[in-house]
Amino acid sequence: MNFPGSxxxxxxxxxxxxxxxxxxxxxxxxxxxxxQYPEERPKLAEASRSxxxxxxxxxxxxxxxxxxxxxxxxxxxxxxxxxIVKDTDANGKPIMRPKVFDIDISVCMGCQICVESCPFESIxxxxxxxxxxxxxFAPLVLHxxxxxxxxxxxxxxxxxxxxxxxxxxxxARLRKEAAAKAAAAxxAAAKAAAAAKAAxxxxAETKPTQPE
Amino acid sequence: xxxxxxxxxxxxxxxxxxQARVELVNNPSPSGQHALLVHREDAVQVAEFxxxxxxxxxxxxxxxSGVDYPEYLxxxxxxxxxxxKHGPIVLKTRTGDRGADASVPSLTRVWKxxxxxxxxxxxxxxxxxxxxxxxxxxxxxxxxxxxxxRKDYVAPNDCxxxxxxxxxxxxxxxxxxxxPVPQA
Amino acid sequence: xxxxxxNFFSGTADAGALEVSLGPHHPSTHGVFRMNVxxxxxxxxxxxxxxxxxxxxxxKIAEKNSWLAAMPYTDRLDYICSGTNNxxxxxxxxxxxxxxxxxxxxxxxxxxxxxxxxxxxxAFLGFIxxxxxxxxxxxxxxxxxxxxxLDLFEELTGxxxxxxxxxxxxxxxxxxxxxxxxxxxxLATYPAFLDEMEQFLTGNEILxxxxxxxxxxxxxRAINGGLSGPVLRASGVDYDIRKVDGYSxxxxxxxxxxxxxxxxxxxxFMLRLLEARESLKIxxxxxxxxxxxxxxxxxxxxxxxxPPAGEAYGRIEGPKGELGFHLVSNGTEKPYRYxxxxxxxxxxxxxxxxCLGTKIADVMVILxxxxxxxGEVDR
Numbered sequence: 114m115n116f117p118g119s120x121x122x123x124x125x126x127x128x129x130x131x132x133x134x135x136x137x138x139x140x141x142x143x144x145x146x147x148x149q150y151p152e153e154r155p156k157l158a159e160a161s162r163s164x165x166x167x168x169x170x171x172x173x174x175x176x177x178x179x180x181x182x183x184x185x186x187x188x189x190x191x192x193x194x195x196x197i198v199k200d201t202d203a204n205g206k207p208i209m210r211p212k213v214f215d216i217d218i219s220v221c222m223g224c225q226i227c228v229e230s231c232p233f234e235s236i237x238x239x240x241x242x243x244x245x246x247x248x249x250f251a252p253l254v255l256h257x258x259x260x261x262x263x264x265x266x267x268x269x270x271x272x273x274x275x276x277x278x279x280x281x282x283x284x285a286r287l288r289k290e291a292a293a294k295a296a297a298a299x300x301a302a303a304k305a306a307a308a309a310k311a312a313x314x315x316x317a318e319t320k321p322t323q324p325e
Numbered sequence: 326x327x328x329x330x331x332x333x334x335x336x337x338x339x340x341x342x343x344q345a346r347v348e349l350v351n352n353p354s355p356s357g358q359h360a361l362l363v364h365r366e367d368a369v370q371v372a373e374f375x376x377x378x379x380x381x382x383x384x385x386x387x388x389x390s391g392v393d394y395p396e397y398l399x400x401x402x403x404x405x406x407x408x409x410k411h412g413p414i415v416l417k418t419r420t421g422d423r424g425a426d427a428s429v430p431s432l433t434r435v436w437k438x439x440x441x442x443x444x445x446x447x448x449x450x451x452x453x454x455x456x457x458x459x460x461x462x463x464x465x466x467x468x469x470x471x472x473x474x475r476k477d478y479v480a481p482n483d484c485x486x487x488x489x490x491x492x493x494x495x496x497x498x499x500x501x502x503x504x505p506v507p508q509a
Numbered sequence: 510x511x512x513x514x515x516n517f518f519s520g521t522a523d524a525g526a527l528e529v530s531l532g533p534h535h536p537s538t539h540g541v542f543r544m545n546v547x548x549x550x551x552x553x554x555x556x557x558x559x560x561x562x563x564x565x566x567x568x569k570i571a572e573k574n575s576w577l578a579a580m581p582y583t584d585r586l587d588y589i590c591s592g593t594n595n596x597x598x599x600x601x602x603x604x605x606x607x608x609x610x611x612x613x614x615x616x617x618x619x620x621x622x623x624x625x626x627x628x629x630x631x632a633f634l635g636f637i638x639x640x641x642x643x644x645x646x647x648x649x650x651x652x653x654x655x656x657x658x659l660d661l662f663e664e665l666t667g668x669x670x671x672x673x674x675x676x677x678x679x680x681x682x683x684x685x686x687x688x689x690x691x692x693x694x695x696l697a698t699y700p701a702f703l704d705e706m707e708q709f710l711t712g713n714e715i716l717x718x719x720x721x722x723x724x725x726x727x728x729x730r731a732i733n734g735g736l737s738g739p740v741l742r743a744s745g746v747d748y749d750i751r752k753v754d755g756y757s758x759x760x761x762x763x764x765x766x767x768x769x770x771x772x773x774x775x776x777x778f779m780l781r782l783l784e785a786r787e788s789l790k791i792x793x794x795x796x797x798x799x800x801x802x803x804x805x806x807x808x809x810x811x812x813x814x815x816p817p818a819g820e821a822y823g824r825i826e827g828p829k830g831e832l833g834f835h836l837v838s839n840g841t842e843k844p845y846r847y848x849x850x851x852x853x854x855x856x857x858x859x860x861x862x863x864c865l866g867t868k869i870a871d872v873m874v875i876l877x878x879x880x881x882x883x884g885e886v887d888r
Contacts, residue, residue: 158685
């Protein structure tokens with residue numbers, strides 16, 4: 114089949130295959146892959162990321178907030194879209210909690226470097242993708258109340274990663290407890306040793322030591 | 326492919342062009358890419374030699390970039406050989422200073438690939454490449470005056486709105502807030 | 510300041526010559542890119558590209574940020590191929606600091622890199638048809654398949670285009686469960702798609718007449734002009750950095766480097782089809798051989814990374830050509846100098862030479878055959 118125009122006809126056969134296939138090939142998603150958004154929504158991959166959010170434990174966002182306002186993410190953020198102000202207590206002493214935590218998502222590029230740099234497992238990537246506002250500025254700055262989302266939500270969007278995070282936190286807690294216990298034991302041991310030594314000294318006073 | 330050492334190149338250069346002022350610049354990095362620093366007056370001659378010498382045949386000037394140092398500006402060429410499949414040989418030339426004498430000879434006539442890249446270095450660093458066939462700004466617009474990649478470049482204070490201020494931007498934003506953004 | 514580009518329309522041209530500004534907003538210029546063209550009749554007698562419409566001084570941004578913070582910005586150079594951009598930057602930094610990369614990470618980089626090449630070349634098939642005026646079908650078919658590769662990227666890295674995947678001494682994360690099998694299963698269907706595209710396009714007489722003999726470039730000129738990647742090889746030069754430098758695990762993988770004979774637009778078109786098939790071969794081997802192990806060198810501190818003072822030039826064979834990074838460190842947390850060698854920009858060096866004497870309609874095809882992305886040209 115090599116007459117003039119045969120190449121065009123072959124090409125048209127491919128087009129015809131694709132036109133017809135787009136009606137019948139739905140199940141295999143080979144020819145027709147259009148999704149009828151917004152009625153149909155794509156199933157996002159677990160890793161899928163858009164903007165950061167803050168995780169809190171329990172039910173009360175203010176009590177359960179993991180962020181300690183260390184400002185590492187603010188420093189590391191490549192486009193510098195994070196803004197943090199440390200909270201103060203009644204006496205004006207800074208405490209380990211953010212008073213202001215803003216993320217300008219019109220600047221954020223979703224690179225995930227804040228997540229990687231956070232040592233307190235408190236900032237994580239969300240997968241929301243329908244974000245809009247009526248002007249360019251204020252609606253696209255997310256404040257702390259909008260950023261705080263529960264650990265349950267985190268488990269909902271990223272079960273594997275959230276479970277790993279929880280395991281790490283639990284392990285850290287256990288380590289800390291163990292360390293505390295060890296420290297306590299050490300203190301107790303030291304006390305006991307001191308007591309024993311004192312007792313020994315007392316004994317030595319009363320009874321001369323025997324050469325071995 | 327046996328690696329081509331800068332010392333070999335330097336020896337051949339000295340043998341062929343004894344009067345050319347070329348020296349080896351040590352690179353302390355683990356990359357070990359030591360450079361050949363050529364005096365700007367000899368640069369074209371040396372470049373011709375590097376390109377045409379049958380042992381070297383550095384026919385491919387892959388990358389040209391400018392570097393800003395406190396005393397001078399530097400044009401860095403990364404040369405490869407497609408015929409011999411070796412490289413990179415790093416060739417550097419330095420300007421006299423960062424002001425009136427900020428010029429080096431253009432190597433575009435030797436390697437056409439340097440054309441846009443030398444224009445870019447001229448645009449962003451202000452290195453004048455003497456003998457370049459068409460030395461105009463490449464990325465910035467014609468009327469632009471400063472050289473943005475120099476270390477002493479001062480960015481214009483035209484912050485429109487800064488919701489998440491940092492460092493010196495805080496002061497700029499405060500100045501800008503004297504004329505606040507119209508709220509919708 | 511020397512002669513300004515606005516002087517191009519100087520009125521000095523002969524009567525009968527026509528000067529046209531193609532772009533910056535033109536559907537066939539692949540972004541905001543402008544060409545000032547002087548024509549006699551329909552024949553091009555002078556052409557001057559104008560850059561900078563997408564310039565954001567990527568290099569300055571990188572020099573103001575930490576070493577790691579430049580990584581997500583490299584995604585935005587050639588936004589079609591962010592996987593290879595990350596890789597090239599990581600390679601340059603690893604040269605600068607002398608970092609070892611674990612085996613599994615090298616395999617993952619090759620897998621992501623070759624998938625990037627595959628989807629870039631696939632998208633190219635659609636774009637060049639668009640440049641020839643055949644909007645629609647070819648681009649849609651190409652994008653349909655590209656989407657599926659982007660889905661795989663999303664599962665692996667979390668993003669479809671802005672992967673931000675490479676790290677100094679490895680990659681950011683390991684594959685999720687079952688990802689390698691999914692990739693293998695999907696890529697097994699790819700040769701059929703390429704066959705279909707070939708049947709669809711390469712025999713087409715109109716396409717042949719638009720591509721063959723247009724924009725011919727000799728090997729010697731291509732080398733002198735610093736062209737790289739598919740454009741260089743289409744002119745018959747056997748130069749693939751994967752073979753020449755033998756970086757990563759490429760020496761272990763079997764693949765061929767296709768070369769053109771004439772150096773015209775058709776060679777550039779076919780070369781990408783052939784390279785896509787070679788990429789599939791590489792992917793198959795890499796997916797079969799990938800070992801278990803860590804994906805990042807644990808000795809490297811990503812945050813607060815400080816390479817020793819010195820400089821390095823690292824390069825890889827990107828889908829569009831030689832993508833290199835020239836880095837100068839003074840031993841601090843920020844790069845002293847960070848320079849990108851953008852293949853898209855340098856491949857345009859000989860655009861005028863290729864276009865002289867052709868018809869104005871061919872300029873678009875020649876531009877399309879070079880395959881540029883303006884994010885990388887203007888940086």
